[in-house]
Amino acid sequence: MTTFVDRVELHVAAGNGGHGCASVHREKFKPLGGPDGGNGGRGGDVVLVVDQDVTTLLDYHHSPHRKATNGKPGEGGNRSGKDGQDLVLPVPDGTVVLDGNGNVLADLVGEGTSFVAGQGGRGGLGNAALASARRKAPGFALLGEPGIARDVVLELKTVADVALVGYPSAGKSSLISVLSAAKPKIADYPFTTLVPNLGVVTAGTTVYTIADVPGLIPGASEGRGLGLEFLRHVERCSVLVHVLDTATLESDRDPVSDLDVIEAELRAYGxxxxxxxxxVVLNKIDVPDGRELAGMVRPDLEARGYRVFEVSAVAHEGLRELSFALAQIVAETRAARPVQESTRVVIRPQAVDDSGFTVTEEDGLFRVRGEKPERWVRQTDFNNDEAVGYLADRLNRLGVEDELRKAGAKAGDGVAIGADEDAVVFDWEPTMAAGAEMLGRRGEDHRFDAPRAAAQRRKDKQAAHDEADDEYQGFDPFA
Incomplete structure (x- = not known):
């Protein structure tokens, strides 16, 4: 028997970007062919996609940890690393994605609707891509960015046009079984419906879906019974159908009080x-006492403004009238909905006075936050002096040095780039504004030093030889 799961916590991790390659092209008679390190591949995304064949979140209940593949590192010969493969996770129609604080990240309704739950990291640039007119032979490459890893909560809210609500054993499962082809479990004891059941009803030219929600009892909105777990499944419906039992054996219950209790729980839930x-559906009129009670309470319910139908799921009485009435309401609701527009891309240009980062002082520590500086830090190999100098120059061009001075930072003050958990902390030296002067001329690779020195020695040796030859040509042994 398939287990129904409609809420899970999912731990997703996108793939890391591949590191760039620092390489120098070498071949016979051409030892200094220039940088040829390729870029790293992009890490794979974790994507949630609505699949109509999936009806439960059971797979993610058993396997909550999902990770996409990493991008491959770049190689010499200008060979870029392979991108990581996206991890596509199918989810049921009507899945809501929330973060750890309960904020809605996405509402996935409709076949093929997707949401990137974790974005793969960018691949690092190789030294070939970092070469420029001023930096002809970079001796470093950028590291790949780590992929996004986070925890999300998936909640399934059934996508149905009509929701049947009522007390346990009110006859909801019997009603959906005769209105549609659904085959729910039916028995003469409470809480036979433990999961929402869906059925498809055809009434004339209108086709709509109907959901049987597990029975509600007083206190359901506060967690009593099964109601709290499944009340979310009525949120998307177009019509609420109160199924009231007119043949209940409990002396303290009657259709009107049952309706009041269920309405109170729906209001409390929101x-x-x-x-x-x-x-309102007055069910079980096939029982003599039930038909008599239905006739007694119907005027009171209609006085409240409800459309009331007397039916018997067992005797199939009154079902056609109910089915077509629901179809009419569903059709009117669909017609009143705004026309779904095609997806539009909203472009929000950056403000002219937005520097893209902030500098704040926190107990003597100056913290730099911003998408660019934090990304550059993640991509820097701090074991490579030239890479560190390149980072310093980038931060200087962005204006970080100037903002630190304006904030009152002095030489030796602590500076942190990034959030608390993964910040890079260093003692600030204003001379970092001239990173090239600190680390030597940018663009010169120490691997080129030996060949250049050897070439210079050959040139000096040839010049000395030519000078000696000139002196020999002017020498007269008989003088």
């Missing part, structure tokens, strides 16, 4: 259900 159309 979910924007106040404006949904309501229909």
């Amino acid at each position: 979910g924007g259900l106040e404006d949904r159309p309501r229909v």
Whole structure:
């Protein structure tokens, strides 16, 4: 038997970007062919995609940790690393994605709707891509960025046009079984429905879906019974159908009080259900006492403004009228919905006075936050002096040095780039503004020093030989 799971916590980790390669092209008679290190590949994304064949989150309940593949590092010969493969995770229609604080990140409704839960890291640039007119032979490459890793909560909210709500054993499962082809479990004891059941109903030219939600009891919105776990499944419905038992054997219950209790629980839960159309179904009129009670309470319910239908799921009485009435309400609701527009891309240009980073002082420590400086730090190999100098020059061009001075930073003050958990902390020296002077001329690779020195020695040796030859030509042994 398939287990129904409609809420899971998923731990996703996108792939890391591959590191760039620092390489020098070498071949016979051409030892100094220039930098030819390729770029690293992009890390794979973790993507949630709606799949109509998936109806439960059971797979993620058993395997909550999912990771995409990493990008491959670049290689010499201008060979870029292979991109990591995206990890596509199918989810049911109506899945809501939330962060750890309960904020909605995405509402996935409709076949093929997708959301990138974790973005893969960028691949690092190789030294061939870093070469420029001023930096002809970089002796370093950029590191790949780590992929995004985070925890998300997936909640399934059933996508149905009509939701049947009511007490346990009110006859909801029997009703959905005769209105549609659904085959829910039916028995004469409470809570036979432990998961929402979906059925498809055809009434004339209108086709709609109907959901049987597990029975509600007083206190359901506070966690009593099964109601709290499944009340979310009525949030997307167009019509709420109160299924009231007119043949209950409990002396302290009657259809009107049952309706009042269920309405109180729906109001306590919230979910924007106040404006949904309501229909009341007085079920089990095949029982003599049930038909008599239905006739007694119907005027009171209609006086409250409800459309009331007397039906018997067992005897199939009153079902056609109910089915077409629901179809009419569903059709009117669909027609009133705004036309779905095609996806639009909203471009928000950066403000002219937005530097892209901030500098704040926190107990004597100056913290730099911003997308660019933090990304550059992640891509820097701090074991390579030239790479560190390149980072210093980039930060200087961005204006970080100037902002630190304006904030009151002095030589030797602590500076942190990034958040607390992964910040890079160093003692600030204003001379970092001239990183090239600190680390030597940028663009010169120590691997080129020996060949250049050897070439210079050959040139000096040839010049000395030519000078000696000139002196020999002017020498007269008989003088």
